Structures are given as C-alpha cells and as structure tokens.
Amino acid sequence: MAHATPLAGQVALVTGASRGIGAAIARELGAAGATVVVNYASSPAAAEAVVAGIVAAGGSAWAHQANVADEEQVEAMVKTVLEKEGRLDVLVNNAGITRDGLLMRMKTADWQSVIDLNLTGVFLCTRAVSRSMLKARSGRIINITSVVGLMGNAGQANYSAAKAGVIGLTRSNAAEFAARGVTVNAVAPGFIESDMTADLDKEPIIKAIPMGRMGSAAEVAGAVRFLAADPAAAYMTGQVLQVDGGMVMR
Ligand code: NAP
Numbered sequence: 501m502a503h504a505t506p507l508a509g510q511v512a513l514v515t516g517a518s519r520g521i522g523a524a525i526a527r528e529l530g531a532a533g534a535t536v537v538v539n540y541a542s543s544p545a546a547a548e549a550v551v552a553g554i555v556a557a558g559g560s561a562w563a564h565q566a567n568v569a570d571e572e573q574v575e576a577m578v579k580t581v582l583e584k585e586g587r588l589d590v591l592v593n594n595a596g597i598t599r600d601g602l603l604m605r606m607k608t609a610d611w612q613s614v615i616d617l618n619l620t621g622v623f624l625c626t627r628a629v630s631r632s633m634l635k636a637r638s639g640r641i642i643n644i645t646s647v648v649g650l651m652g653n654a655g656q657a658n659y660s661a662a663k664a665g666v667i668g669l670t671r672s673n674a675a676e677f678a679a680r681g682v683t684v685n686a687v688a689p690g691f692i693e694s695d696m697t698a699d700l701d702k703e704p705i706i707k708a709i710p711m712g713r714m715g716s717a718a719e720v721a722g723a724v725r726f727l728a729a730d731p732a733a734a735y736m737t738g739q740v741l742q743v744d745g746g747m748v749m750r
Contacts, residue, residue, distance in 0.1 A: 505533030506729040511585045513537040513578070515568050515625060516595025518547040520694035521644065524717035525592055526550050528725045530559035534590060537581050538563040541595070568595045568621035569613075578628040587636065590728045591629045593622040593666075594644045598696060603657045611658045618662035622669055626684075630677070639682040640728045643670050644720070645740065647690045647748045663688075667740055674738030683737040685727045689720045690744025711745030719743055 507529060517526040518540035527550065530536045536554055538561055540547035547563040554561040564580060566573040581588050596618045599610035622643055633639030648656055649663025667686055674684040691697055691705050692715045706712060723743050727733045742748060 503729075505531075506732070507590070508533035510534045510589035511537070511581065511587050512590035512592065512728065513539060513581055513588060513625075513629070514592040514594055515539045515621070516541070517550060517592075518543040518563075520696060521689065521692060521717045521720050522592070522594040523550045524721040525594060525724045526561065527554060527557075528718070528721035529590065529592075529728060530554035530561055531557060532725055532729065533559070534728075535559075535585060536561040537577075537585075539566055539568065539577065539595070541565070541567050568593075568625055569616040571624055574621075574624040574628050578625075578632075582632055588629055588632055589636075589638065590640045590642070591625060591633075592642045592644070592724055592728075593625050595621060596644065596696075598656065598659050600655045600659065602655055606657060614658035615662050615665075618659065619665040619669070622666050626669070626673055630682075633682045634677065634680045637681040639677075640733075641673065641677075641682065641684040642724050642727050643684070643686040644724075645670070645686045645688045647688050647742060647744050650688060650740070650742075650750065651748055670740070671738045678737050683727075683733070685733070685736060685738065686740045687720060687723045687727070688740050688742045688744065688748075690715060690742070690747040692717060692720055692743075709745040709747045713745065715743060715745055 512529045512534040516522040517538040551561040566577040645666040646663040648660045670686040
C-alpha cells in the first residue's frame with residue numbers, strides 16, 4: 501500500500517497557491533505530509549485561508565507574498581524558505597495568467613506579461629531553488645504547463661508560446677539535473693474549473709473532451725502528488741503528464 505504521508509519531513513513551495521489549481525496542490529501536498537509554503541501575488545486573505553485549511557487538516561503551512569516574475573522577490577522568497585525550514589524538497593511552478601486576444605490585435609504588453617510570468621517566472625524560481633537541491637542531491641520540480649502548450653490555441657499565442665516554452669525548459673532542466681538526483685517534470689492540464697476558465701463558453705469545450713466534462717483542480721493536484729512522491733515517480737524525469745479527460749492524445 502502507498503504511504504499515506506510520503507512527503508513527511510519535506511518542504512514544498514507552491515507558486516500561485518492562493519486560488520484554483522495551486523490551492524488544490526498545496527492542500528494535496530500538505531495532506532501528503534509536506535510543510536507547504538503557499539506563495540501568492542495579490543490575495544493575502546485567500547492564501548491565509550489555504551494555510552488555515554492545511555493546518556486544520558493536521559498539516560503544516562505558511563504563506564509568502566512574491567511576484568514570481570520579479571527576480572529579487574523570487575530570490576528573497578527562496579532565501580526565506582531555506583532560512584526558516586533549512587531545506588526545500590519540492591517546487592511546484594504553478595502561478596500563471598492569461599491575456600487572450602487574436603495575434604493581429606495582441607498588445608505587446610499582453611504578450612510580455614504572459615511570457616514574464618508563465619515562462620520567465622518558472623526559470624527564475626527553478627534557478628533560485630537549484631543550488632540547494634543540487635547540493636542536497638535530491639529534489640522534485642513540477643511545472644504546470646497546459647495542453648495548449650502542446651497543440652496551440654487560436655487567441656492564445658502568448659499563453660501557448662509560454663506553456664510550450666515551459667515544456668522545453670522542463671526537458672532541458674531534467675537533463676541538467678538528472679545526475680544530481682533532482683527530477684523535473686511537467687503536468688499539462690486540459691480545461692479545469694477555476695477562476696481562469698470561469699468566463700469561457702463551456703459548451704464547445706466540453707464537446708471536445710472525450711470524458712465529456714471539465715476537470716477539477718483536485719484531479720491536477722493528484723498528478724502533482726504522484727510526481728512529488730518517493731518512490732512512485734523516482735525514475736521519471738523530463739516527462740509531461742496530461743490531465744485532460746482524453747482531450748489531447750499523442
Ligand atoms: P487561477 O485560478 O487564475 O489562479 C492563479 C494563481 O496564480 C493565483 O493563486 C494567483 O495569485 C497566482 N498568481 C498570479 N500572478 C502571480 C504572480 N505574479 N506571482 C505569483 N503568483 C501569481 O489559475 P488556475 O486556473 O488555478 O491556473 C493555475 C495554473 O494552471 C496556471 O499556470 C495555468 O496556466 C495552468 N492551467 C490552468 C488550466 C485551467 O483550465 N484552469 C488549464 C491548463 C493549465 P493571487 O490570488 O494572489 O492573484
């Protein structure tokens with residue numbers, strides 16, 4: 501039987517964990533025994549509610565505000581985690597935004613802000629944790645990409661380019677870190693119920709999903725828990741795990 505708390509004694513940092521998929525990942529890793537650092541950008545009350553939920557369930561967590569697109573804030577966040585906890589075992593790069601629009605009318609600022617957060621943010625957080633993980637010769641990095649990064653999507657040139665970039669980054673980092681005991685994998689959700697998808701027209705989306713429904717944040721969190729846990733995913737690196745109800749089969 502799988503161990504109920506495979507992450508006991510470990511520390512996990514989840515970016516963008518105040519809402520949606522990140523909040524579900526934080527709860528899942530907390531239930532798996534990790535001390536969870538709940539990163540957020542602008543929702544302190546929501547982040548504290550996630551912390552309170554993990555603690556009420558018998559786990560351990562605290563919140564830390566940082567914009568993951570800001571190099572100084574990312575470096576300071578990781579320094580704080582290492583000073584407070586003395587270790588950092590799992591990084592989940594989850595924070596993400598959309599600024600959709602057709603390419604011809606897409607504002608440069610909307611291109612840049614999505615690349616800065618969804619792609620450069622993953623680079624900054626990964627680089628910031630790499631020194632301590634490589635030194636410890638152990639660590640799990642899990643990047644939340646999207647099926648849109650695999651197949652493209654009209655109206656999401658910025659988002660799909662960033663998410664495809666995350667897949668390239670995942671594979672390159674996996675190759676760099678493999679010999680030092682650090683794995684790097686990605687999870688590619690399809691359409692998941694969250695604030696990000698709240699305003700979308702659901703009918704055509706659901707028609708394109710063989711399972712005939714959108715996914716839940718908890719279903720993405722289950723895949724992240726698997727990738728974070730030992731020994732379950734110990735021999736997996738550079739992989740993209742799709743959680744999409746069969747939407748993209750390749
Ligand atoms: P969401 O509900 O909109 O939540 C986004 C989270 O990111 C919030 O916790 C937000 O924090 C945080 N965030 C935003 N800007 C940030 C910044 N500059 N620094 C740090 N954190 C920041 O989104 P979601 O649907 O849960 O998506 C989570 C991830 O899954 C994203 O990477 C997204 O691209 C990916 N994804 C989602 C779907 C889907 O269908 N929902 C599908 C595929 C992939 P605040 O609350 O503080 O603003």
